[in-house]
Structure formats: C-alpha cells, structure tokens
Amino acid sequence: AQSVTQLGSHVSVSEGALVLLRCNYSSSVPPYLFWYVQYPNQGLQLLLKYTTGATLVKGINGFEAEFKKSETSFHLTKPSAHMSDAAEYFCAALTANDYKLSFGAGTTVTVRA
Amino acid sequence: SAVISQKPSRDICQRGTSLTIQCQVDSQVTMMFWYRQQPGQSLTLIATANQGSEATYESGFVIDKFPISRPNLTFSTLTVSNMSPEDSSIYLCSVQGSGNYGYTFGSGTRLTVV
Numbered sequence: 001a002q003s004v005t006q007l008g009s010h011v012s013v014s015e016g017a018l019v020l021l022r023c024n025y026s027s028s029v030p031p032y033l034f035w036y037v038q039y040p041n042q043g044l045q046l047l048l049k050y051t052t053g054a055t056l057v058k059g060i061n062g063f064e065a066e067f068k069k070s071e072t073s074f075h076l077t078k079p080s081a082h083m084s085d086a087a088e089y090f091c092a093a094l095t096a097n098d099y100k101l102s103f104g105a106g107t108t109v110t111v112r113a
Numbered sequence: 114s115a116v117i118s119q120k121p122s123r124d125i126c127q128r129g130t131s132l133t134i135q136c137q138v139d140s141q142v143t144m145m146f147w148y149r150q151q152p153g154q155s156l157t158l159i160a161t162a163n164q165g166s167e168a169t170y171e172s173g174f175v176i177d178k179f180p181i182s183r184p185n186l187t188f189s190t191l192t193v194s195n196m197s198p199e200d201s202s203i204y205l206c207s208v209q210g211s212g213n214y215g216y217t218f219g220s221g222t223r224l225t226v227v
Contacts, residue, residue: 034216043119043205043220044156090155092216099144099209101216103155 004093006104014112019078021107023091031093033074038088086111114210119219133192134222136206141186150203162189196226
C-alpha cells in the first residue's frame with residue numbers, strides 16, 4: 001500500500017495569498033494521486049486527480065497540483081486564497097491494480113481576512 | 114460521478130447500544146468502502162463491501178463490532194455495535210467511480226457516544 005505524507009498539519013494564509021499544501025508519496029511506481037477537501041461537517045469532495053498524462057492538473061475552485069515523479073510529490077496550490085477555502089485537505093494515493101485509497105494525515109487551512 | 118446518500122447525518126447514542134448507518138448510491142457499483150475518521154484524524158478504511166460476499170475487514174476491525182450488509186449493487190449498511198465513547202467518530206461510505214479512479218464519498222455520519 002502507498003504511504004502518503006502531508007507536510008504541515010495546519011496552514012494559515014491571508015486572503016488573496018498563495019495557498020501551498022505539500023504531499024509526498026512513497027512508491028517507485030507512480031500511483032494515482034488525489035486531493036480531497038472536507039468542509040466542516042461534510043464529507044469529502046474531490047478537488048482534482050492525476051492518473052496519467054499531463055503532470056499539471058487543474059481542479060475545481062481554482063486549485064491545481066503538479067505531479068513530480070523525481071520528487072515523488074503532488075503539491076496542491078491556489079494562487080489567491082479565498083475565505084471559503086478554509087477547510088481540511090487530504091492527499092490520497094492509489095496504486096494501479098489496487099483499490100484501496102491511502103490518505104495523508106490532512107492539512108487544515110485557515111484563511112485570515 | 115455517483116451520488117451517495119448517507120444517513121443518519123449525525124446521532125448521539127448511549128454506550129452499549131448499536132447504530133446502523135445506511136448508504137444508497139444512485140448507480141450500481143461493485144465495491145463500497147466504509148471509513149472511520151476519528152476526531153482530528155485522517156480516514157481509516159474499515160472494510161470493503163462487495164455484493165454477494167462477506168465484507169473484507171482491515172487490520173484492527175472485526176465483523177462482530179462492525180457488521181456490514183451489502184444486499185444489492187446500490188446499497189450497504191454499517192452497524193457500529195456495543196458502542197463505547199471511543200467509537201465517537203465520523204463514518205463515511207465511498208464508492209469507486211468507473212474508469213477514472215475517482216472515488217466519491219457520502220456526506221458522513223457524525224456519531225457521538227455518551
């Protein structure tokens with residue numbers, strides 16, 4: 001199974017500032033990678049995913065992530081934070097031929113006015 | 114992607130009792146997954162439920178504590194049995210999307226055991 005590491009359990013940004021959430025995976029075989037967002041008292045919503053092809057993936061709400069095989073990373077970014085981005089963000093990985101998602105520990109994002 | 118209806122959305126239960134959580138999917142799916150999210154923690158897979166066979170449980174989870182039913186391709190239930198305060202968590206069901214490896218999650222059941 002994949003191991004997923006999210007650096008930073010809590011990130012605080014100012015409204016309008018860059019949001020950068022870090023995710024690294026452990027595998028010599030590139031997995032399928034996902035970012036999910038969880039708003040308070042809600043389930044998980046898929047932000048974006050990487051399976052194959054273009055390494056820069058664009059998702060919903062202005063988020064994007066870049067798959068870097070050499071760094072085994074899949075960091076999530078958003079150029080300009082909005083108050084509505086305050087939530088918990090989870091990176092997840094899935095190895096081909098497997099069906100179990102492995103989740104990182106999550107990063108809580110707070111946005112300062 | 115599939116739409117999942119999960120209920121109840123929340124409940125407060127007495128210790129020693131059981132709660133059954135339901136997940137209804139708007140399309141037929143082969144596998145359904147049940148997760149637990151303890152307060153302030155990430156998601157932990159409890160079990161995988163396939164229609165017509167017994168659920169497959171992950172290490173640390175047993176059928177007597179978390180019995181699962183999967184009577185058809187659109188529905189599953191998870192029961193949390195003989196509850197204790199340590200079972201207070203969010204429980205989520207999930208299904209795998211077809212072809213694109215997108216997983217959809219229910220809105221979760223927030224369980225508090227008192």
